[in-house]
Amino acid sequence: MAQAMKIAIVDDEQDMRQSISQWLALSGYDTETFSSAEEALKVLGPDYPGIVISDIKMPGMDGMQFLKKLMGSDSALPVIMITGHGDVPMAVEAMRVGAFDFLEKPFNPDRMSELAKRATGARRLTLDNRVLRRELSDGGQIMKKLIGQSPVMERLREDILDLGQADGHVLIDGETGTGKTLVAHALHAVGSRAGKKFVLISCAALEEGALAKRLFGPMLPEDSMLPAIEEARGGTLVLEDIDALSETLQAKLLSVINEQGTPAETRIVAISNLQEAGKTCEDALRPDLFYRLAALRITVPPLRQRGEDILTLFTRLSEQFSEEYGCDAPQVSAQEAAQLLQAPWPGNVRQLINIAERAVLQSRRGSGTIASLLMSDHEEMQPVMTTEGKPLKEYVEAFERMLIDNTMRRHKGSIASVMDELCLPRRTLNEKMAKYGLQRSDYLA
Known part of the structure; x- marks a missing residue:
């Protein structure tokens, strides 16, 4: 808010x-x-x-x-x-x-x-x-932004903590909208370079001459900044869209990396955002540069692989937007929860953020459904759903966990209020909270 x-x-x-x-x-x-x-x-x-x-x-x-x-x-x-x-x-x-x-x-x-x-x-x-x-300079705070209890997110956090302590260059890849830049910030914040310079450059945002100057110099006397490779000395240089580098700049970057030796004066975290079907960062970079950058590698999981995290993220996002717009967060039905879990999410977390904001705006107007937001923009306007089904039990449990989580948040951890609203005896509520890993202490105001 x-x-x-x-x-x-x-x-x-x-x-x-x-x-x-x-x-x-x-x-x-x-x-x-x-x-x-x-x-x-x-x-x-x-x-x-x-x-x-x-x-x-x-x-x-x-x-x-x-x-x-x-x-x-x-x-x-x-x-x-x-x-x-x-x-x-x-x-x-x-x-x-x-x-x-x-x-x-x-x-x-x-x-x-x-x-x-x-x-x-x-x-x-x-x-x-x-x-x-x-x-972004606080490792504990930034790790909290990587929300989710799915196995792939547990693994991602472990990888960040492990590679954050290492000193080699890192390649981060994954689909668009998965949060790769956030992972780069986390790598810097949890490692020994935290507190040192963090410089982020988009290789796709500048034409080749301007990019060469920004990365390697020389800078003119009237320029107010150092070349990025110097500016980030002792810290981390993040290169978004690394696959957009020309052959000439790839050669220059490789030369700089080789000159630095080990441990590197400037740690390079390269982010690949390739979207062409069937093409990878390895295809776009010269082999010697690719293997220097990919010695340590993190692949950020797509949202569709994160299971119940989708509902957790949707709840958090809709709460944030409801505060911003001064209205109540939309209540998600069992059917809508299943639709959120089934959607393929080609835009990943970025798309989920957009859906959550629009759902709040719809709720404020008292019209529209989450299903309508998940419709494709094709002429037939059919709901966009995955072809991978799940057992009914998984959908039911995911919805049940979300419902208890939302109710606990709304009542700020008051067990009596949650029991009353959900018509559950204390023992049943305790058992379900234990089953879903929900702790009352997390909801206390």
Whole structure:
């Protein structure tokens, strides 16, 4: 769910503070007011969950000094400065120091609301990116993102932990949408290079000349970054779409790998996204480069092989989207659970994310079914299902596990409430939770 944004209003004039606060509160913002910059600095830390609106002319620490303090603490904090009529040079200086924008007195309240909307949007994006970077540098957090209890996911997590501790180059392959880039982040986060540079380059996103320069240099004096192979020194360089490298760049990459020796100064994690039928990464790369990169190898399993994980993932995703859209998560029937398990998922987890979001939007409107979302886009519009059947017992157990899991989550681990809703005696509920590996402690608020 998107983080609620605050607006800190700093002005020595009480009437001005109150009028700005009241107007923004009517626009739906959570405001807090401060009579001085010194008072505000006690609250406004580097990750303040919002923006600042400050007058420039204040006794004690003025607005410009205040702005410089804020920029020194968090240069990405949006600060909107209020200037007096005709103070254009001061406004220009504030923008140079790092102000997000400025309002000239007397200002239009609608203009202030529009600036607040833009600034809070920028702040939310900044904070979300910071959270993501922290998660991607935390091995424990990122491993939690690899959800599932299926044998193939247990094996994937074991492979990541094992290869994360190794120091050789790694090839990650698998179908599109399976989460190969997430696996690359996990490999880095659980290994000895965690905390060092993690650089990701898409080999398919740049034309050959630009890619050669970005990977190997030389960089021009005005360029703000090192070549990727240097930038990632001591850490990990991830090359997405490795199979898109030309013969020339393959030769250059092999030369760099050979020059590094063992252990490698820069660990290379190559990701193959080949989608052509019957073609593999081994076909696309020169043999000597392929065998250097594939000495350690991880194949990310397709979603259709993950069994009940499909229902677990769908539940988690629909809960996240329901929070984001401010509505209840859709309830999945036994028939819909079977349809989710039977679908071939050519787009894998990426496709499941899309289906979960659309299911939540449908539920909010009170129309549509999960089955309709699983229909093909062919003219006959037949449901897309696998040809591989499963015993009825497996479908029943998968649905039963999902139902107990969802109910436990909704009631935050209250056994009595779950027993009441599902009409189950305590002993039966305990037996089924043990059977499906569900622990009450996982649901406690």
